Amino acid sequence: MQDNVRRKLGLGGVFSMLALSVRPLLHLLFMCPINAVRAWLFARRNRASDEAPPQFILASILQWYDVWQRPQHFASRLSAKFDVCFLSPVPVHHIVGESQLWRGRRIKQVTDSLTVFAPLCLPGENKVGLIRAMNRLLWVSYLREAAIKLRMAKPVLWLNFPFNDRLVRAMPYRAVIYDVMDEFVEFSIAPKDANKKEAKVLKAAAFVSTGTYSLYERMRSLHKNVEYIPCGVDxxxxxxxxxxxxxxxxxxxxxxxxxxxxxxxxxxxxxxxxxxxxxxxxxxxxxxxxxxxxxxxxxxxxxxxxxxxxxxxxxxxxxxxxxxxxxxxxxxxxxxxxxxxxxxxxxxxxxxxxxxxxxxxxxxxxxxxxxxxxxxxxxxxxxxxxxxxxxxxxxxxxxxxxxxxxxxxxxxxxxxxxxxxxxxx
The missing domain is CATH 3.40.50.2000 (Glycogen Phosphorylase B;)
Structure with missing residues (x-):
């Protein structure tokens, strides 16, 4: 068996994972309510003009440091013209056992106009409903924190994952964009109410894009403004x-x-x-x-x-x-x-x-x-x-x-x- 194949965590890895999990748990207990208040105050004090250049928060299920796919490519090119925050919380177990390229970089300034925000979230959400709910609260808090740090008073929210429906209500947005990159509702990890969650995202979205024609055929019956935008190549x-x-x-x-x-x-x-x-x-x-x-x-x-x-x-x-x-x-x-x-x-x-x-x-x-x-x-x-x-x-x-x-x-x-x-x- 090759050495570079992912090994089991082992006892040391389990302890490391538990220790790292303390950080998102503390954030959940203390920073989630604090960030909710901060976001409310920030929105009241900062009224973004609809005439100003748009700012984007791309909340991605794919992490910046892993396999490069559609979200990373779009974010990197969009940032040539606009300010972009790539928000991709990292499950704790990825740091301990899988994502070798992640180096504890919670915030990374890739360019002057592109910021990657990769805080930690809890492991095990695909198996435990309570952890999934806790992580969704963390996503909301992290999004508010990113908007405040980057002075994005009324950003465009760009989603590529339908189960984060809480994000569409996290703060005022100039618009919500839903880029359908996969048939997530058919995945084994999909929650029981997957279709309801996606329906909430679709209701909030002003524009829906799809990465495949098959997804376009499904989405055009669910939303009035859908466009097929295929993947590209570098x-x-x-x-x-x-x-x-x-x-x-x-x-x-x-x-x-x-x-x-x-x-x-x-x-x-x-x-x-x-x-x-x-x-x-x-x-x-x-x-x-x-x-x-x-x-x-x-x-x-x-x-x-x-x-x-x-x-x-x-x-x-x-x-x-x-x-x-x-x-x-x-x-x-x-x-x-x-x-x-x-x-x-x-x-x-x-x-x-x-x-x-x-x-x-x-x-x-x-x-x-x-x-x-x-x-x-x-x-x-x-x-x-x-x-x-x-x-x-x-x-x-x-x-x-x-x-x-x-x-x-x-x-x-x-x-x-x-x-x-x-x-x-």
Whole structure:
């Protein structure tokens, strides 16, 4: 088993987690009521003009320091024009056992106009309803604290998670924006009243955007102002490896056969059994998976040709991608994954790499002619062998994929998002 795979916390980790949990508990007891009063006084003393440039608080379920996805990309580009606070409370157990890149940075000034606010929240909310309720109160208090610290009297609230419906009532807003990036109501962690919570967010939202067309089809019957804004790609970053091969990362495994790679979160949505079945039947193939483990991931970690390299900084991903022969999107096909559109697809394309995927509707809707689709291990092996033959004979044309990715930059998607937001301000 590789050393860089997330280990169990152990007794020391449990004690560390309990000690760190004291901080959000104390905040809950003392600072929540104090911040409520401070926010009320702040709102009375600071009347923001609707003519002033908007300020944004992006309350994200995804943390700034973990796998970069839609929220981080939009926030970083929006901050080129406006003040942005990226609010992403971090569960205590992520610090102790999982999020290696988090360094206790509660507030980080990324640029003059982009602030990351990452205070602690309590572990275990997906299993204990009381902890979930306590964390929702913490989110409200942290949002008020961020607004006061950054002098945001009437910010635009940008949500990407439907179960934080308390936030829409936390303070006066210029507008509420709901970016639907996943079918969270279908997740195993969804509370029993998930649809009611999402309905409250939708009622408060002036503008709703969706990251996939499948989500757009659902949302347009629930809200009058919905726009499909697909995910983009940091084209220059990922395309660089198609033009120049970087140095091989030191922890990248040596292989005589083809390398099949994946980067992203490792959770219940990844079909670990599919990967393991193929790996056993093709021991000469090397599988390299990058990304943080979640406890829901069912994969075994004792196969010699399957390597888990852990979470990597976003800007280092192309150096690993350069040494993938084939890129994978091995998702289970469930009600939740039927509405995803993985950001990594265009990143793979920008590097000029062939992609094998399971049957994801949004991927097939827009890119069916560009990907290889496998429904089971037999078909996966057959398709990989076909790709290898194409590459070996010179029939595979990387430029086709590069040209597709070039048309979908994050800058273009951010401009589309901003136009939709400004219409409701």
């Amino acid at each position: 084209f220059e970053l990922f395309n660089a490896v198609a033009r120049h091969t970087p140095d091989r990362p030191r922890d990248f495994p040596r292989s005589r056969g083809p390398v099949l790679g994946y980067f992203g979160s490792l959770n219940e949505r990844i079909d670990a059994e599919l990967i393991e079945s193929v790996a056993r039947r093709r021991p000469g193939w090397t599988f390299v998976l990058l990304g943080p483990f979640q406890r829901s991931y069912s994969g075994r970690r004792d196969l010699r040709n399957v390597h888990y390299l852990g979470l990597k900084p976003y800007r280092s991903l192309p150096a690993y991608l350069a040494f993938f022969d084939i890129c994978m999107m091995p998702y289970r096909v469930t009600e939740a994954t039927k509405k995803i559109s993985p950001v990594k697809l265009l990143e793979y394309f920008a590097a000029g790499k062939p992609v094998i995927t399971t049957r994801i509707p949004d991927v097939l809707r827009f890119y069916e002619s560009l990907v290889w689709v496998a429904d089971d291990a037999d078909e996966f092996i057959t398709k990989v062998e076909a790709i290898l033959r194409m590459r070996g004979s010179g029939q595979f044309n990387p430029q086709t994929y590069i040209d597709v990715a070039r048309q979908r930059s994050w800058e273009q998607m951010s401009e589309q998002m901003l136009r939709g937001i400004l219409k409701v301000l």
